[in-house]
Amino acid sequence: ARGGELKGKKIVITAGGTREALDPVRYLTNRSSGKMGYALAQAAAELGAMVVLITTTKREELYGVREIVVTSTRDMHATVVQEFSDADIFISSAAVSDYRPASQAENKIKKVGHENLTIELIQNPDILSDIGHIKKAGQIVVGFAAETQNVLASAQKKLSKKNADFLIANDVSDVDGGFDSDNNKVTILSRDKDPEKIELLPKIDIARTILDRVVKTLA
Numbered sequence: 001a002r003g004g005e006l007k008g009k010k011i012v013i014t015a016g017g018t019r020e021a022l023d024p025v026r027y028l029t030n031r032s033s034g035k036m037g038y039a040l041a042q043a044a045a046e047l048g049a050m051v052v053l054i055t056t057t058k059r060e061e062l063y064g065v066r067e068i069v070v071t072s073t074r075d076m077h078a079t080v081v082q083e084f085s086d087a088d089i090f091i092s093s094a095a096v097s098d099y100r101p102a103s104q105a106e107n108k109i110k111k112v113g114h115e116n117l118t119i120e121l122i123q124n125p126d127i128l129s130d131i132g133h134i135k136k137a138g139q140i141v142v143g144f145a146a147e148t149q150n151v152l153a154s155a156q157k158k159l160s161k162k163n164a165d166f167l168i169a170n171d172v173s174d175v176d177g178g179f180d181s182d183n184n185k186v187t188i189l190s191r192d193k194d195p196e197k198i199e200l201l202p203k204i205d206i207a208r209t210i211l212d213r214v215v216k217t218l219a
């Protein structure tokens with residue numbers, strides 16, 4: 001029987017694409033529906049966890065899930081760091097903007113006089129990597145890697161570079177899975193096991209499979 005496997009455990013999950021303002025009406029963002037993060041939150045709640053979902057998009061209300069809405073990468077970073085301090089698990093399923101505009105215009109940028117417009121970008125913090133490097137013994141960190149080429153090799157690099165316990169690799173050039181779809185096709189990479197390829201499945205089933213592997217590691 002399912003249920004109770006994560007009772008008393010706190011899990012922090014991120015969802016959606018972070019938004020970086022250019023001016024009061026425009027922003028840069030990443031493609032992301034937030035569906036994978038919501039599916040993970042639902043699956044974690046089903047297992048009895050205390051779930052904190054840090055998201056840029058509002059989707060369906062989920063029973064037993066505390067939602068915190070954020071906008072930019074830096075907002076999300078600060079909120080994750082705070083919530084992770086007493087958490088057992090962190091899953092980074094958000095599509096985080098690696099860069100933000102170097103400055104934010106106070107007023108709407110006008111077209112007048114701008115034949116070409118150059119926007120300078122500066123790097124954002126890497127939330128997953130920062131959490132991976134501050135985690136203590138017993139805390140489990142899970143990342144995602146959306147790739148279009150060399151999927152497994154890139155994901156393997158990220159697993160070690162970001163010091164995650166699991167990295168969920170996702171081929172986003174595959175039209176069947178990823179982004180707006182209700183389905184996804186992933187491979188689960190972990191520290192000490194061979195990559196585990198999961199067939200194309202609804203995101204809720206992918207979420208349940210990922211949490212099952214996390215539960216086994218906690219035990």
Ligand code: C5P
Binds near residue numbers: 096124126
């Ligand atoms: O390096 P890349 O962006 O491909 O890594 C993807 C993973 O890292 C995802 O889990 C994503 O949520 C996380 N990430 C992050 N902060 C960033 C960039 C990515 O947490 N600035």
